[in-house]
Amino acid sequence: MSTMEPRYLLRTSSQYVTAVGLAALGATLFVVQLTQTGLKDLGHTGLFSVGLCLIAWAFYLMPHLEVNADGVGIHNTLRRVFIPFGQLAATETRWGLKLTPAKGRPIAVRSFGGSGASRGHRAASRSVAFIRSGVHKTTCSTRAAYNLIEDMQEEFPPRRNPRSLAHTSEWNVEGIAVGAAGFACLLLGTFLSLG
Numbered sequence: 001m002s003t004m005e006p007r008y009l010l011r012t013s014s015q016y017v018t019a020v021g022l023a024a025l026g027a028t029l030f031v032v033q034l035t036q037t038g039l040k041d042l043g044h045t046g047l048f049s050v051g052l053c054l055i056a057w058a059f060y061l062m063p064h065l066e067v068n069a070d071g072v073g074i075h076n077t078l079r080r081v082f083i084p085f086g087q088l089a090a091t092e093t094r095w096g097l098k099l100t101p102a103k104g105r106p107i108a109v110r111s112f113g114g115s116g117a118s119r120g121h122r123a124a125s126r127s128v129a130f131i132r133s134g135v136h137k138t139t140c141s142t143r144a145a146y147n148l149i150e151d152m153q154e155e156f157p158p159r160r161n162p163r164s165l166a167h168t169s170e171w172n173v174e175g176i177a178v179g180a181a182g183f184a185c186l187l188l189g190t191f192l193s194l195g
Helices: 013-037 042-061 142-155 173-194
Strands: 006-011 064-068 071-075 079-084 088-092 098-101 134-139 168-171
Touching: 006 013, 006 142, 013 042, 013 134, 042 173, 064 142, 088 142
Parallel strands: 006 134
Antiparallel strands: 006 064, 064 071, 071 079, 079 168, 088 098
């Protein structure tokens, strides 16, 4: 029986709060428009509301940090980066979580923009529960994400062929498409309501 290696999908709670806030704003605008004017101009407001929901999805729900036995994956809105543990030169939290590959410049993790430095001591922040296998989706602080990366590096030292695990960086086509669709809906809804 083979066991599945651990895989963490990390976000901050503020991402969820902001996404729900934007979706609630879109729903409120839609309901207010419906109660004020009935079905007249409801399509314009509906487009605008859908745009807000797509923006919330692209910029707040899609970005996350993935930590597994091989390394760290940064899923930002525009870029997707994977850094194997063997090529992770530095991890810092002074101005948000930043990871530096052995060859390259620091990469900011958009979903963990808050400073972990104010938390000071390693034990001051709630830690992420360590699992041996399976997928664990959770919210945590910048410091807790930093601590998990260190713990995973200690638990799973580089053991595979270093050539097969390369530092990769590619465009996040899904994030870009959803964000562009959101902005298009916002603009179209606004221009249709003005004209």
